[in-house]
Amino acid sequence: MKCEKHIEVTIRPLRLSDAAAVQRYASDERVARTTTIPQPYPENGGENFVRKGISAHRNREAFYFAIVADGDMIGVVELGAVDYEKRSVRCDFGIASSHWGKGITTRAVALALHYAFCELDMEIVHSACLKCNPASARVLEKNGFQETEGFIYNSSKFKNEPARRFQLTRQAWITAQTEGIS
Numbered sequence: 001m002k003c004e005k006h007i008e009v010t011i012r013p014l015r016l017s018d019a020a021a022v023q024r025y026a027s028d029e030r031v032a033r034t035t036t037i038p039q040p041y042p043e044n045g046g047e048n049f050v051r052k053g054i055s056a057h058r059n060r061e062a063f064y065f066a067i068v069a070d071g072d073m074i075g076v077v078e079l080g081a082v083d084y085e086k087r088s089v090r091c092d093f094g095i096a097s098s099h100w101g102k103g104i105t106t107r108a109v110a111l112a113l114h115y116a117f118c119e120l121d122m123e124i125v126h127s128a129c130l131k132c133n134p135a136s137a138r139v140l141e142k143n144g145f146q147e148t149e150g151f152i153y154n155s156s157k158f159k160n161e162p163a164r165r166f167q168l169t170r171q172a173w174i175t176a177q178t179e180g181i182s
């Protein structure tokens with residue numbers, strides 16, 4: 001899978017010390033634009049997010065991983081909306097705009113998928129993105145996700161925004177691992 005070869009990408013559970021990095025990248029309008037991240041980002045937003053993530057991870061309600069590139073915490077990949085009965089999770093992600101376009105998120109999502117299928121024993125991982133966010137769709141496609149449907153997203157931040165749903169089944173993931181995906 002393509003990632004600039006000299007960049008080492010790892011994921012690990014969030015730590016309190018990640019709050020400043022989250023605060024920095026989440027305050028960036030380019031990162032907030034296509035996500036539920038509030039804008040303007042509150043002063044204590046990074047710390048609140050990290051505290052919530054650590055607590056949810058500890059309680060196995062959601063799994064928040066820091067994305068670390070060459071030793072720097074630059075973003076988060078999250079396995080949320082955990083349904084242990086249906087064995088399904090939702091994958092969300094975002095990284096600092098200074099690091100876009102280097103294959104880092106694609107690699108981080110691949111690592112999170114490994115965790116979802118091998119550690120959590122999930123059967124299906126789903127995700128979604130706004131239609132105006134082709135980079136996010138591409139990250140999902142490069143990890144083997146199939147687009148399932150379009151829908152209209154409404155929230156306090158977005159009104160009638162066209163969006164796309166994706167899913168990856170355990171079987172498709174296993175097949176992609178053996179065949180190789182690009």
Ligand SMILES: CC(C)(COP(=O)(O)OP(=O)(O)OC[C@H]1O[C@@H](n2cnc3c(N)ncnc32)[C@H](O)[C@@H]1OP(=O)(O)O)[C@@H](O)C(=O)NCCC(=O)NCCS
Pocket residue numbers: 002030031032034035093094095096099100101102103104105106107128129130133134135136138139
């Ligand atoms: C979406 C996001 C996570 C992508 O991260 P990234 O590390 O740049 O992703 P990668 O480099 O691994 O892959 C990006 C892919 O999208 C492609 N891409 C980027 N901009 C694109 C565009 N405007 N149209 C089509 N493809 C585009 C890249 O070319 C690359 O594909 P390729 O390897 O086939 O060339 C990043 O842009 C981000 O953090 N955005 C803000 C938060 C966000 O939107 N999160 C997703 C919410 S659903």
